[in-house]
Amino acid sequence: xxxxxxxxxxxxxxxxxxxxxxxxxxxxxxxxxxxxxxxxxxxxxxxxxxxxxxxxxxxxxxxxxxxxxxxxxxxxxxxxxxxxxxxxxxxxxxxxxxxxxxxxxxxxxxxxxxxxxxxxxxxxxxxxxxxxxxxxxxxxxxxxxxxxxxxxxxxxxxxxxxxxxxxxxxxxxxxxxxxxxxxxxxxxxxxxxxxxxxxxxxxxxxxxxxxxxxxxxxxxxxxxxxxxxxxxxxxxxxxxxxxxxxxxxxxxxxxxxxxxxxxxxxxxxxxxxxxxxxxxxxxxxxxxxxxxxxxxxxxxxxxxxxxxxxxxxxxxxxxxxxxxxxxxxxxxxxxxxxxxxxxxxxx
Amino acid sequence: xxxxxxxxxxxxxxxxxxxxxxxxxxxxxxxxxxxxxxxxxxxxxxxxxxxxxxxxxxxxxxxxxxxxxxxxxxxxxxxxxxxxxxxxxxxxxxxxxxxxxxxxxxxxxxxxxxxxxxxxxxxxxxxxxxxxxxxxxxxxxxxxxxxxxxxxxxxxxxxxxxxxxxxxxxxxxxxxxxxxxxxxxxxxxxxxxxxxxxxxxxxxxxxxxxxxxxxxxxxxxxxxxxxxxxxxxxxxxxxxxxxxxxxxxxxxxxxxxxxxxxxxxxxxxxxxxxxxxxxxxxxxxxxxxxxxxxxxxxxxxxxxxxxxxxxxxxxxxxxxxxxxxxxxxxxx
Numbered sequence: 133x134x135x136x137x138x139x140x141x142x143x144x145x146x147x148x149x150x151x152x153x154x155x156x157x158x159x160x161x162x163x164x165x166x167x168x169x170x171x172x173x174x175x176x177x178x179x180x181x182x183x184x185x186x187x188x189x190x191x192x193x194x195x196x197x198x199x200x201x202x203x204x205x206x207x208x209x210x211x212x213x214x215x216x217x218x219x220x221x222x223x224x225x226x227x228x229x230x231x232x233x234x235x236x237x238x239x240x241x242x243x244x245x246x247x248x249x250x251x252x253x254x255x256x257x258x259x260x261x262x263x264x265x266x267x268x269x270x271x272x273x274x275x276x277x278x279x280x281x282x283x284x285x286x287x288x289x290x291x292x293x294x295x296x297x298x299x300x301x302x303x304x305x306x307x308x309x310x311x312x313x314x315x316x317x318x319x320x321x322x323x324x325x326x327x328x329x330x331x332x333x334x335x336x337x338x339x340x341x342x343x344x345x346x347x348x349x350x351x352x353x354x355x356x357x358x359x360x361x362x363x364x365x366x367x368x369x370x371x372x373x374x375x376x377x378x379x380x381x382x383x384x385x386x387x388x389x390x391x392x393x394x395x396x397x398x399x400x401x402x403x404x405x406x407x408x409x410x411x412x413x414x415x416x417x418x419x420x421x422x423x424x425x426x427x428x429x430x431x432x433x434x435x436x437x438x439x440x441x442x443x444x445x446x447x448x449x450x451x452x453x454x455x456x457x458x459x460x461x462x463x464x465x466x467x468x469x470x471x472x473x474x475x476x477x478x479x
Numbered sequence: 480x481x482x483x484x485x486x487x488x489x490x491x492x493x494x495x496x497x498x499x500x501x502x503x504x505x506x507x508x509x510x511x512x513x514x515x516x517x518x519x520x521x522x523x524x525x526x527x528x529x530x531x532x533x534x535x536x537x538x539x540x541x542x543x544x545x546x547x548x549x550x551x552x553x554x555x556x557x558x559x560x561x562x563x564x565x566x567x568x569x570x571x572x573x574x575x576x577x578x579x580x581x582x583x584x585x586x587x588x589x590x591x592x593x594x595x596x597x598x599x600x601x602x603x604x605x606x607x608x609x610x611x612x613x614x615x616x617x618x619x620x621x622x623x624x625x626x627x628x629x630x631x632x633x634x635x636x637x638x639x640x641x642x643x644x645x646x647x648x649x650x651x652x653x654x655x656x657x658x659x660x661x662x663x664x665x666x667x668x669x670x671x672x673x674x675x676x677x678x679x680x681x682x683x684x685x686x687x688x689x690x691x692x693x694x695x696x697x698x699x700x701x702x703x704x705x706x707x708x709x710x711x712x713x714x715x716x717x718x719x720x721x722x723x724x725x726x727x728x729x730x731x732x733x734x735x736x737x738x739x740x741x742x743x744x745x746x747x748x749x750x751x752x753x754x755x756x757x758x759x760x761x762x763x764x765x766x767x768x769x770x771x772x773x774x775x776x777x778x779x780x781x782x783x784x785x786x787x788x789x790x791x792x793x794x795x796x797x798x799x800x801x802x803x804x805x806x807x808x809x810x811x
Contacts (some may be wrong), residue, residue, distance in 0.1 A: 161790075161797040162795050163795070164796040165794060231661060338793065454494075
């Protein structure tokens, strides 16, 4: 489990766990500039593509009630449940795409005779704004808006990956957006407990180049293994205090269910105490227990950093952005979709 | 191919081409062989003519910088322009949903009339149908047009090192539609670039002999259209990201939305493929005629995998695949 500098293999694998990093790496063509033996892997950084099938199935079941309107981020539409996706169930008025959770309040007020259910997915980046919305709804008595949560926490899934003995990761680009909320210190454990080179870096191409090169220096023993915050203008030691307060007030830590991985202890956020009145899971009495279906596209292996997208036999054959088999291809920020779109194979 | 029509069959990408080739071309035979061109060119005793048709289903019907009517007339004028033709006559057919506001129809008709007047063309025939409420989406328009082809424009075989020019900043129409359709509360001055380009034929009169191909990058944006061209001509395309003109606001909005502007529609821009070494001359002429943001954005390469690559601003290289899946629903 613990790696030392001297053990570095011929192939160096660096993982990033933020969908925006995945996209930015692909769009900037950084892969084409790196030596062939350096691979960039995408971890479970896209909240949409790790949303479990049972969650989608439950959301689709809600639509059996003609009175229900689902409010969702656009990307969720493409995600498949066991049988279909929200996009296939979308009529003119039953599913509304929103760009901010606050839009769901306006929607609920516009449709007072309907019940609006907001599909609350995201990591600690989206979770605070959803928490603020929930607090607002609770305090201002919007009676017809409920929240169906599948919110995820970054630290437990990182630990899950790094504790997996088969993981092939030599360095980690920490999630810049989550770090800006939780604070840089929230990721120091990667280096201190797992002795893995780790950086927090920004999203511009130059930021990422700097992050990757400082990781390479550490991995190749040119500089000591350390935890570096290269995104100081946005990521402070302690993060965004207000955002954390909102999260602590509205959420409690729960087990999370990850597509292609299954249950990861304490990796989810659910509604706490009095806010449970707004919890769609409570209102409609369903749980998000998932028996993870083995996926043909080896997404578990890809998410865990054991394989690169193009090492999957289905990649680009049976599994494309149009007909995604698993989480990594579902979102445009998913590891396989980004590879497919911006650089197939070894480009 | 699936058994049912999906939205992506209309996005102008690989799936649209699949539908055309597997369903339409099969029965229409020779007349539609060249699916790359938006206008059909034929010769009569008196003149060489171009003929085109297009349907418009944009939502919202009124958007920043235009409306469905302006879009319909400009779209048809621009399709004729791609054939090197000066438009003369246009037809306009309307499929209107019961309950549609006549005042809105009046505004749309007015803007169509204005574009025609400004560009010296006439709407000479048309049709009006009304469908029951729920059977349409407010209003659909079909236009067709006929134009006289300039003798100086002779599309010729594209070769490696031929240069690629865009006549202005990209992705403004696509971005304007996104902003309006989703009612995004982003404050911006972005308006659709929707405009008629038929004056290009007159403006570039002296340069037409060096222009090998013209194509307006509408659905699917410049990335999709260049993919179509690459497949057709058999060479790779190499674009230079830093040369692609895009206004900072458009870039910013697309960064926020996570959308790649290279895949968003322009409705008032033309891609020109220019004979090797004549790019600067054509560009110079464009600048003189007021296309101030025109740029040489890339060239054809000798490699023949028929792929489109982008040299990124930091010197990396990425593939721009043909649009797959429905990233932006129904924008024109």
